Amino acid sequence: MPSMHEYTEETETLAQSILAFARSRIAEDQPLDHAAEPEELDRKAGRTITPGGIGGAGALRVWAEVLAPATLSPDHPSFLAFVPGAPTKASVLFDLAVSASATYAGSWLEGAGAVWAENQVLRWLADVAGMPAGAGGVFVSGGTAGNLSALVAARHTAAAKTPARGKARPPRWIVACADTVHSSVVSAARVMDVDVLAVPHDERGRLTGSALTTALDRLEDEGPFAVVASAGSTNAGVVDDLEGIARVCGDRGIWLHVDGAYGGAALLAPSVRDRFRGIEMVDSFIVDPHKWLFAPYDSCALLYRDPSLARAAHRQNASYLDTLNAGTDWNASDYAHHLSRRARGLPLWFSLATHGTDAYRDAVERVLTVTRETAEEIARRPELELLMEPELSVVLFRRLSWAPEDYDAWWPRLLAEQIGFVQPTSWEGERVARLCFVNPRTTMDHVRAILDTMA
Numbered sequence: 537m538p539s540m541h542e543y544t545e546e547t548e549t550l551a552q553s554i555l556a557f558a559r560s561r562i563a564e565d566q567p568l569d570h571a572a573e574p575e576e577l578d579r580k581a582g583r584t585i586t587p588g589g590i591g592g593a594g595a596l597r598v599w600a601e602v603l604a605p606a607t608l609s610p611d612h613p614s615f616l617a618f619v620p621g622a623p624t625k626a627s628v629l630f631d632l633a634v635s636a637s638a639t640y641a642g643s644w645l646e647g648a649g650a651v652w653a654e655n656q657v658l659r660w661l662a663d664v665a666g667m668p669a670g671a672g673g674v675f676v677s678g679g680t681a682g683n684l685s686a687l688v689a690a691r692h693t694a695a696a697k698t699p700a701r702g703k704a705r706p707p708r709w710i711v712a713c714a715d716t717v718h719s720s721v722v723s724a725a726r727v728m729d730v731d732v733l734a735v736p737h738d739e740r741g742r743l744t745g746s747a748l749t750t751a752l753d754r755l756e757d758e759g760p761f762a763v764v765a766s767a768g769s770t771n772a773g774v775v776d777d778l779e780g781i782a783r784v785c786g787d788r789g790i791w792l793h794v795d796g797a798y799g800g801a802a803l804l805a806p807s808v809r810d811r812f813r814g815i816e817m818v819d820s821f822i823v824d825p826h827k828w829l830f831a832p833y834d835s836c837a838l839l840y841r842d843p844s845l846a847r848a849a850h851r852q853n854a855s856y857l858d859t860l861n862a863g864t865d866w867n868a869s870d871y872a873h874h875l876s877r878r879a880r881g882l883p884l885w886f887s888l889a890t891h892g893t894d895a896y897r898d899a900v901e902r903v904l905t906v907t908r909e910t911a912e913e914i915a916r917r918p919e920l921e922l923l924m925e926p927e928l929s930v931v932l933f934r935r936l937s938w939a940p941e942d943y944d945a946w947w948p949r950l951l952a953e954q955i956g957f958v959q960p961t962s963w964e965g966e967r968v969a970r971l972c973f974v975n976p977r978t979t980m981d982h983v984r985a986i987l988d989t990m991a
């Protein structure tokens with residue numbers, strides 16, 4: 537009986553069919569596809585987990601014929617809902633290579649080559665943001681994990697400082713942010729059992745240094761240990777007043793974390809780079825390559841100005857880890873809330889190494905151009921109204937005379953007809969339409985087809 541860990545003739549056949557399947561997914565545009573009801577999947581897929589197994593060919597058939605079509609394609613050029621993704625071919629191909637190489641990227645001892653390559657990418661991102669030579673970090677699963685890990689490092693740093701300042705710990709730790717901050721920051725605060733100081737946003741939905749000052753002064757509290765600023769809010773794609781916020785944080789000795797999960801990629805684009813002024817002063821920063829940096833799921837680059845503070849917060853200690861912790865090696869697991877880790881930065885590394893950073897700059901600029909053209913197109917259509925000029929690549933607009941129900945009926949129809957995948961959102965209490973661009977393959981033809989459905 538051949539073991540399932542041996543490479544047999546059967547495995548070879550399976551390799552051929554899986555590679556052929558993967559190749560077709562990479563080479564050919566995939567439809568947007570639809571979600572399905574669980575009962576439909578039960579019926580079509582049947583039982584897949586059985587004592588004897590259904591065989592690789594059988595399982596692949598179920599995946600290709602039933603399950604994959606019930607899985608949307610965020611890299612479709614008409615997928616403009618939430619925040620899509622648009623991995624390069626090189627990044628997807630190399631993701632296969634990463635999977636095929638049992639790489640443990642938690643420690644330098646086990647994963648030196650992988651961690652070195654990831655660190656090259658992190659260094660590049662740190663340079664793009666203007667962070668100092670000592671900056672460093674790690675790739676984690678997504679912005680949610682990145683924000684949590686950064687805030688844990690921030691709180692640990694503040695807690696370590698309090699005795700030195702001759703003060704007791706505050707009764708409650710507080711993280712300050714705009715009331716428009718991403719939901720993951722509120723989730724991180726809940727996990728950490730800290731309070732959120734939600735600071736009112738300005739007319740464009742941004743946190744400003746002056747609003748932050750007012751809110752902190754009113755508090756008269758030692759609790760604030762971190763401020764989270766957004767470098768590209770998810771809902772409106774606007775960048776907080778990073779320079780003003782950084783000044784307030786610097787004056788008060790509060791950790792500044794910048795959440796660029798979605799928008800950080802736009803640091804590469806000369807046309808909008810000045811919106812990020814002040815980012816060089818961050819204590820920590822994240823950007824999700826699986827959003828606008830053209831890498832597959834799941835990947836978030838997490839950077840710290842002083843990685844030793846993160847290490848102090850996150851390093852796990854145990855007898856079986858003693859040898860790893862004894863030296864001065866760069867152990868990637870020390871910089872976030874995790875231990876074992878996939879080398880999630882490698883697909884981006886390979887693609888960047890392949891194409892060069894200029895190609896990334898151009899691809900981000902191209903997305904910004906289509907966004908601006910979309911705003912112009914909306915302004916030309918009498919039934920549509922732009923809510924604000926896009927700052928990055930999110931467009932918010934209303935369809936005049938539509939009620940909230942009209943928006944909620946609109947998007948399922950578009951998906952059913954495979955015209956596009958969009959989602960409404962709210963702006964200042966009003967139901968509105970939102971398009972989010974990250975895919976350089978999205979053209980004005982894709983956009984017009986969607987806007988035509990609102991005529």
Ligand SMILES: *Cc1c(COP(=O)(O)O)cnc(C)c1O
Pocket residue numbers: 619677678679680681683718720766768769770795796797798799824836
């Ligand atoms: C998407 C997003 C997150 C969460 O990132 P995940 O990768 O989905 O966990 C956090 N912040 C912002 C601004 C985002 O757009």
